[in-house]
Structure formats: structure tokens, C-alpha cells
Amino acid sequence: MKDLIDISELTTSEIDQLIETSCDIMQNPAKYSEKCRGKKLATLFFEPSTRTRLSFEAAMYELGGAVLGFSAADSSSAAKGESVSDTVKTVSCYADIIAMRHPKEGAPRAAAMAASVPIINAGDGGHNHPTQTLADLCTIKKEKGRLDALTIGCCGDLKFGRTVHSLVEAMSRYENIRFIMISPEELRLPEFVKSNIAHHASHEIEETEDLQQVLPELDVLYMTRVQKERFFNEADYIRLKDSYILTPAKLTNAKADLAIMHPLPRVNEISVAVDNDPRACYFKQVLNGKFMRMALIMKLLEVE
Amino acid sequence: MIIGSIKDGIVIDHIPAGRAMELYKYLNLEHADCEVAIIKNAQSKKLGRKDVLKINEILDINYELLGYIAPDITVNIIRDGQKAQKLHPGLPETITDMIKCKNPRCITTTEQELPQIFKLTDKENGVYRCLYCDTIASR
Numbered sequence: 001m002k003d004l005i006d007i008s009e010l011t012t013s014e015i016d017q018l019i020e021t022s023c024d025i026m027q028n029p030a031k032y033s034e035k036c037r038g039k040k041l042a043t044l045f046f047e048p049s050t051r052t053r054l055s056f057e058a059a060m061y062e063l064g065g066a067v068l069g070f071s072a073a074d075s076s077s078a079a080k081g082e083s084v085s086d087t088v089k090t091v092s093c094y095a096d097i098i099a100m101r102h103p104k105e106g107a108p109r110a111a112a113m114a115a116s117v118p119i120i121n122a123g124d125g126g127h128n129h130p131t132q133t134l135a136d137l138c139t140i141k142k143e144k145g146r147l148d149a150l151t152i153g154c155c156g157d158l159k160f161g162r163t164v165h166s167l168v169e170a171m172s173r174y175e176n177i178r179f180i181m182i183s184p185e186e187l188r189l190p191e192f193v194k195s196n197i198a199h200h201a202s203h204e205i206e207e208t209e210d211l212q213q214v215l216p217e218l219d220v221l222y223m224t225r226v227q228k229e230r231f232f233n234e235a236d237y238i239r240l241k242d243s244y245i246l247t248p249a250k251l252t253n254a255k256a257d258l259a260i261m262h263p264l265p266r267v268n269e270i271s272v273a274v275d276n277d278p279r280a281c282y283f284k285q286v287l288n289g290k291f292m293r294m295a296l297i298m299k300l301l302e303v304e
Numbered sequence: 305m306i307i308g309s310i311k312d313g314i315v316i317d318h319i320p321a322g323r324a325m326e327l328y329k330y331l332n333l334e335h336a337d338c339e340v341a342i343i344k345n346a347q348s349k350k351l352g353r354k355d356v357l358k359i360n361e362i363l364d365i366n367y368e369l370l371g372y373i374a375p376d377i378t379v380n381i382i383r384d385g386q387k388a389q390k391l392h393p394g395l396p397e398t399i400t401d402m403i404k405c406k407n408p409r410c411i412t413t414t415e416q417e418l419p420q421i422f423k424l425t426d427k428e429n430g431v432y433r434c435l436y437c438d439t440i441a442s443r
Contacts, residue, residue, distance in 0.1 A: 083415050104411040106436020110418055125409050127437055192440070 003112040003119040004296060007130040007170050014299075015170070019138050021295035022288065029062065032294065035303045036065035042095035043069035044087065045122070046078055046102040051264060051286070052122050052131070056099045059293035063303075068095060073103075085114035092116040097301055118300040126160050131296065132263050133166040135289030140171075140220055142288065143259040143281055148174040151217050155182040155244050156224035156269055158189040163263040164224055165193045172197040178204045180218065182211050182244065186236070187226070211244050216253045221246075223262045223269050223282075247271045254279070261285055313338075314365060315380040316357040321345055323374060324355030330369055330402065333359070368396040375430065395430055398423050399441075407439040 001009065010018075025032050041060040045053050048071060057067045070076045077087060084102065088111040091098055098115060100108050101122040108121035108128075123129040141147055152171060154164045158181055168189070171177050179197070181189050188207060197203050208214055215221070223246055228237050245268060246260070262270055262282040274280055297303075319327060324342050333340050338361035348354035362381060370377055371393035381389035399422045405412050412418050412434070421435040432441040 083417065084411065085415070085418070102411070103409075104414060105407065105409045105438075106434065107411040109436045110411050110415065124411075124437075127409075192438070 001300070003108075003121075004130050004300065005108050005112055005119065005121045006128050007133045007166050010130075012173050015134070015137060018134060018292060018295045018299065019141050021298070022138050022291040023142070025291045025294050026288075032063055032298075034064040035298055036060060036063035036301065039063075039065040039097070039301060039303075040095040041065055041067050041069075041297065042091045042098045043067060043071070043122070044076070044091060044098055044100045044102075045069065045071045046073040046076065046100070046107070047123070048072055049101050049123065052101060052129075053099075055286070055290050056120075056122060056131075056293055059290050059297060062290070063294055063297060065096075065297075069099075084110050087111075088115040088119065097297060120296065120300065123162070126162050128166060129162050129263075130166060131289065131293055132163050133170050134292045134296065135285055136163070136167050136222070136261060136263070137170055138288040138292045139261060139281055139285045140259065142284075144219060144257075147171070149176040150174075150219045151178040151180065152220045152222065153180040153182055153211075153214060153218040154189075154222045154224070155211055155246075157187045157226045158183045158224070159187040160227055161224040164189070164222065167222060168193055169196050172200050172203055176202045179206070180214050181205065181207045182209070182214060183207075184209060211246070212250050212253075215250065215258075216255065218254065218258055220259045220261060221254070223260065223266070225262075225265065225267050225269055245269055245271065246274055248273050248277065251277060251279070310358060310360055310382045311385050312360075312362050313382050314357075314359045314362060315382060316359075316370070317354070317378040317380060318348065318351060319355040319357065319374050319377050320351065321353035321355055324357055327355075327357060327370070327373055330373060331363075331365065333357075336361070336363065338363070367391065367393045368399055369402050371396045372399045372402065372432070395424055395427060398435075399432060403441055405434040405437060405439055406442055407434065407437050410434060410437040410439060412436060 043053050043056050060067050084107050092115045097118045099120045099122045100111055102124050105125040105127035107124050108119055112119040121128055121130055158164050258279045259281045260279050264282055341358040343356040345353045346356055375395045379391040380387050401420050404420050412420055422432040422441045423435055425431050425433045
């Protein structure tokens with residue numbers, strides 16, 4: 001495996017191995033602090049993303065490596081009209097591995113076809129964000145102790161939310177998963193995502209508009225932001241952005257061991273008062289994401 | 305024209321009725337110097353009606369393209385007036401630079417030098433998706 005563009009490119013055993021490594025890194029950080037000494041990670045962010053970029057950079061620093069790159073297209077040669085292929089061919093001469101975010105869907109695939117070093121997709125428009133999915137899987141495994149036999153609720157923007165698409169696809173490879181999709185009709189999970197899980201006999205998928213009604217059934221609640229940048233017009237965004245807001249009052253009937261997750265950043269879909277609830281896992285997700293990215297960088301660089 | 309009248313050439317048979325011109329266009333036959341016959345709505349035991357293309361020269365045919373447009377077609381290669389080879393192209397695993405991705409958010413819309421690659425993701429229903437953005441190919 002040279003690159004990570006889409007979560008479906010990883011086998012289940014590779015995912016399990018990455019989770020295992022990330023857990024070991026978390027428990028024994030000193031063991032890994034020199035693993036990438038002398039290696040360089042280039043973070044090519046053609047679209048702003050503080051969280052993901054810093055997570056990659058922190059991951060590489062904690063492995064003893066170095067980081068270079070840019071954080072917006074206007075500070076790169078893309079502003080002069082350079083193609084993605086040319087950019088990564090150039091950067092391949094400077095760095096050992098590239099993490100790329102791009103607003104256009106499929107840009108990391110185009111990059112992987114041109115680059116001579118591994119490419120990690122750090123998000124391509126509304127399409128894929130595999131390292132977020134790895135962080136999510138890692139969090140579910142750590143919080144629930146398993147990745148099978150779970151009822152997972154996904155709430156909010158299920159139409160444009162790429163993190164949900166990837167999570168559904170990744171979780172569908174484990175047994176006995178019941179998905180409950182909670183969203184307004186306009187933001188329902190696209191058919192192509194549903195069709196990916198339809199052929200798994202042990203899975204169920206339900207759709208509802210009522211968050212509170214299904215909350216007591218959930219082992220995992222994955223909240224998402226209604227993302228302004230994915231809408232073609234602002235009127236639709238304003239109408240739908242407040243559809244689902246999680247508050248302490250709504251959580252009274254939820255399971256005691258519910259894991260509340262969110263890819264962040266949030267706007268107002270999880271009330272700040274929920275942060276103190278022990279079931280809130282979204283900041284643990286951020287931390288898990290860094291350890292998972294460390295495990296992934298090591299894997300792609302073939303560092304033992 | 306009958307097959308026997310072709311000494312060296314290609315007969316593309318079992319084209320779904322009405323799609324011969326589509327094939328003609330994709331194969332760039334309007335630029336070919338040889339004789340080309342388009343037979344529309346011919347009787348067919350298998351299909352009821354079918355189209356047939358007869359090309360009076362053995363051209364370098366893109367079988368990938370043929371399979372994508374009409375996976376059930378038959379290609380007969382005629383040499384010295386005899387059927388030398390019979391091919392069933394079927395659905396190709398990938399198709400390159402034949403159709404364009406219609407997703408306005410796809411990287412291929414801004415970087416037009418990239419090859420337009422689609423991969424077969426559902427053999428049963430003949431579904432192809434863009435290699436880059438996974439959008440379903442529309443004919």
C-alpha cells in the first residue's frame with residue numbers, strides 16, 4: 001500500500017492493526033519518538049483546515065520527523081495555475097510523504113498517480129476524509145471495546161457530510177451493525193452510500209427525523225455539522241443548520257455508556273453544556289486522530 | 305453488403321437497435337477511408353431487432369469502448385473472406401478518455417489534462433464510477 005486515498009483501500013486487518021498501533025503509541029509515546037527521525041512530511045492544504053493540518057503536523061513531530069508545506073491555495077503555486085500533478089511531483093523531491101487537502105473531489109487520487117512518495121488524503125471536498133474515519137473507528141473501539149454488534153446513530157447533515165459516508169462504509173465491514181440515520185429529509189444519506197451497505201446481511205439501516213425518540217437505542221451517536229461550504233445557496237443552509245441540537249436534557253434517556261462523537265468543528269449542534277458529560281468523546285476523537293495519523297505515517301513510510 | 309463480400313474487415317454484430325450510429329461516432333468511422341455499412345433494424349433471433357456495422361478493413365478497434373457501449377455485441381474479424389475470429393468484448397474493467405465526469409466538483413473539471421478514467425463498480429448493472437470522485441458515469 002503506497003497511499004491512503006479512500007478508506008475502502010484498507011483491509012479490515014490493516015485497520016485493526018492501525019488501531020492497535022495507535023493504542024500502543026498512546027501508552028508508550030517515548031518508544032515512537034524517534035521513528036521518523038530524518039523524514040519529512042509535506043502538508044499541502046489547498047483549502048484551510050486548522051484541525052487536520054495541525055494533527056498531521058503534531059503526529060510527525062511526535063515521531064521525530066519534520067514538517068513543511070502550505071495552509072491555503074493562495075500561498076502555493078496553485079494560485080499561479082499549477083496543476084496538482086506538477087505540485088506533488090515537485091514536492092516529492094522535498095518530502096518523504098504528503099498529506100493533502102483539496103476542495104476538488106478526487107484531487108488526492110490525481111496526486112497519487114503523479115507523486116513518487118505516499119499521498120494521504122486529508123479531505124477532498126465533500127468526497128473522502130479517510131484519516132477522520134480512522135480516528136472515528138479508533139475512538140469507537142476504545143470507548144466500546146469492539147467494532148461489531150453496535151447501534152450507531154448518525155445525526156445532522158448526512159447528505160454532504162463526508163465523515164458520515166466514510167464511517168458508514170468502514171463500519172459496514174464489521175458484523176451486526178444497526179445504523180440509524182437521523183436527519184431532515186433534505187439532508188438524508190445518499191443512495192450510493194446506502195447501496196454500499198445494502199448487501200451486508202447482518203446490517204440494518206433505518207432513517208428517522210426524530211433524534212430524541214431513537215437516542216435510548218444508541219451505543220454511539222455521531223453528530224455532524226451542517227456545513228455551509230457544501231451548500232449551493234445560503235437560504236437552504238440557514239433553513240437547515242439548526243435542525244438538530246444535542247442538549248443535556250435530550251440525553252436524559254440515553255444509555256449510560258453512550259459514546260457521543262463529532263468530527264468537529266461544531267457550530268451549535270452540541271450544546272457546550274454536554275462537554276462535561278462523561279459520554280462526550282469528541283475531544284478524545286481529536287487526540288485519537290493524532291495517534292492514528294502517527295500509526296498511518298509509520299505504515300506508509302514502512303517504519304518498523 | 306453481405307459478409308461474404310468482405311475480404312478483410314470487421315463485422316460488429318448484435319448492436320442494440322438504434323445504437324449503431326453511436327458506435328460509428330465513438331469509433332471515429334466518419335474519418336475512415338474504407339467502406340462502412342450501417343445496417344439498422346435488422347431481424348435478429350436473439351434481440352428481435354439489431355443494428356450491424358460492416359467495415360471493409362481491419363481497423364485497430366478499441367474493444368474497451370465497444371464493450372462499454374454495448375457489452376452484448378459480437379465482433380467478427382474477417383480474413384480472406386472467412387470468419388477468422390469471433391470476439392465478445394464484454395464490460396471492460398476501466399474505460400479511459402471516452403466519457404467525461406459530469407460532477408462539477410470533480411478535479412477533472414479544473415485539470416483537464418487528467419485522463420478521464422472510469423472503473424466498473426457494479427458488473428451486474430454495468431455501473432461505472434469516476435476514478436477520482438466516484439460519481440456514476442452518465443452516458
